[in-house]
Amino acid sequence: MVSTTSNLKSDISLLAHLMRRAGFGASRKDLEEILPLGYEKNVEILLTPQNNEPVDKFKFLRYYPMWWKPGTMGGAGQATWVWTMVNSNSPLQEKLCVFYHNIFATGVAKVDHYDEIEDMIEMFREKGLGNYKDILMSVAKSPAMIYWLDQNENHATAVNENWGRELLELFTMGVGNYTETDVREASRAFTGWTLEHKLPRFHMGRWDWEFKFVPEDHDYSEKEFLGHKGNFDGEEIVDIILSKRSTAEFIARHLYSFFVADEPQVPAWSVTPPKDPKAIKFLADSLLESDYHMETVLRKLFNSDFFKSQLFERVKNPTEVVVGTLRLVGNPELPTPEIMEQASQIAYMGQDLLNPPSVEGWHNGIEWINSGTLMKRTNFVSELISDTSRPGVVDLLERLKKVDANAASLVDESLNLLGPLEVSEITRTELINHVESLGSFDWSNNSGLQRTIELFQLIVATKEYQFC
């Protein structure tokens, strides 16, 4: 393959963009390894996690056996997942878990049972690239969701609308596409869908839950839902919902705002048009044509021009900040106690995984940033990028030793190796000024190393570094 230097760079930039969005970013070393395969082949690798070696759960559990079933133990549930995200060979599979977790936001604040929410994440891991209907039906039967939205309190004689409403408002159609009657009728169709304990709840502790359908608690009478009449049950309601274009458009906006570019928050979608209506139409068409097959739709998304043109148009969410940084600097081969603290950092930055603030999930984009979280993001990355015992940091330093020791080259090459990142001319000038003010970079007496690290710390503190 013949390629000019500038073409090679832009290939690397685009591949880095793909890996940031479809995963948690990649180090320069990793990018160089996969670059020869080409962009499209790398998309295919991301879309076929079954071909990759899965994370060895037992490697982790040998160190933390009590985290197998964390129950109500705060922190352990997140740490297991974060460990998996950091070490996965199938980053899109894990990224999709975050995507679905943000839509089907279910939290331990109410469920009070990490195992159940972890089971839901495992379901996303297995089915995330499959059919949206499959995922939706699994969510409807997930004990965590049933408990979270009081579906176990939805009875033939006393309808509880919590699940029925959120199914329409947040999981499929969005406000404005259904009436209060539809909420009621959908809720009736799900009566009798409840949970039970696999073993008696008391007095031996907290046992796993499982889905249970109680026919005598199901309302079998006629329902009228979105213009259809019949003795619908939950699955038929889901079929009707998925037949509506508004559902495809709503899911398209979820995909766009998570993978392509920041959009206003979900509650604004009923009153704010999409940033790129053509992209939404394309994704909605793809969803309907493929019968909501997520692998098919994501293949089209990642290969689309609108995706390839939106570099650095999303503010990193806290999971991307923490997992991305850990993958960049290189993680220890075996789990260490620090994984617990690193997982907590995601929560400190405003994204308490497995414990979203509400069923709406987290507000994304610029709303991740406030003076408190910006401080935490900057401090976390700065601490790791200055840790010279990390293999990823060592690799970056070795590469920089070979660069001309003038300020502009050092800054440009550091930005290139850390991304490639795009920064404003003003930021670049300030970085160069800083490097110049430090004096010479002499690698023989440690000043080169110290000053390069200082430059890294300043780069990760820039505004531009908050985007991905």
Next chain:
Amino acid sequence: MTTISKPTTKDPVIVVLQLSGGNDYLNTVVPYTKSEYRDYRPTVNVGEEDIITISDDVGLHPAMAPLADIYKNGNMAIIHGVGYENSVRSHFRSMDIWHTCEPDKLGTEGWLGRAIQNIDPKKENVVTGVSIGPSLYRALVAPGVPIATVENLDSYGLLTDISPEDKRDRVLDRYKKMYSTSLGSGPVMDFLSQTGLDALKGADILNVAPEKYSSSVEYAENSISKKLKSIAKIHLADLGTKVFYCDHGSFDTHANQLASHRYLWDNASVAIRDFFDDLKEHDADENVIMFIFSEFGRRVRDNGAGTDHGSGGVCMVIGNSVVGGEYGQYPSMKESDLDQGDLVPDMDFRSVYTTLIEDWMKLDPVPIVGGTFEKPSFIAK
């Protein structure tokens, strides 16, 4: 226009406590004499013998005993039937309406953000507004208004891993230059620039608060106590903070309401009592009021284990300058007076805000709440 306040302890300070999830009005301030209460609440009710009566018509939930003491001392206003027309039953939308005062369209600015803009238009103090917790509430958002969001007051600072100190100063100097020189490159970048600079300045100011604090009050170890304790530390450090914000929850009690509602109020009531005791011990309570609200009340009829989303709720205001007592009318619970099974609020929430803004914070309420509203007089003149 109002005069710019100088940061002294004697300027009015407001502490907002948001009860997230929809607090059940009926089981908070219980209309125990009304027969409808027992009819609609066969399961999810407060036992007659447990209610702390505060008048001939209503009583408080038993977990609110510390608040009942405050009420009986005349330092707590209970404002009945607060809400807005065509109440929305979605948590997020309703909370947005309370935060932005925009019931008919999507608002982006918060009422307290606008208040802070008025208190400190030249942004002389970046800690005029402090939010305790990880997220920035929309109530506090307004263009150019810095809000310090503090989760842990003891470790608040930027690039604290860089040492020695002169090296950190050098990096922070450059940080400041990078963040100040690119203003004007779009709203998102502007917001980031401003946030970075505010973070830098706010940390310098807030860092003194934990060092200066000492108190004989022992707060509980739960989250609401920790939040109010952080607020007390900052207030007592006399840093010029006028608006504090925190939340407590979740009050979304669709199921298992009796136990969880009691637990939530038990924690909150004790925390509020300790907070005011702490301030009083330092002779710093007279210029502080606390405002407590929730995005909506809950459905009148229980669902067997809990209550679903409703409309119409209760607000409370606590402090030395509060004229204690009940304000407004408890909405009728007669079936014919209910709207889709919910209470019909009689007092617009912007009325309550108007009193807080005009009578307490001494600002012009009209541009802040977006109109003129009748105001209940629960602040002493």
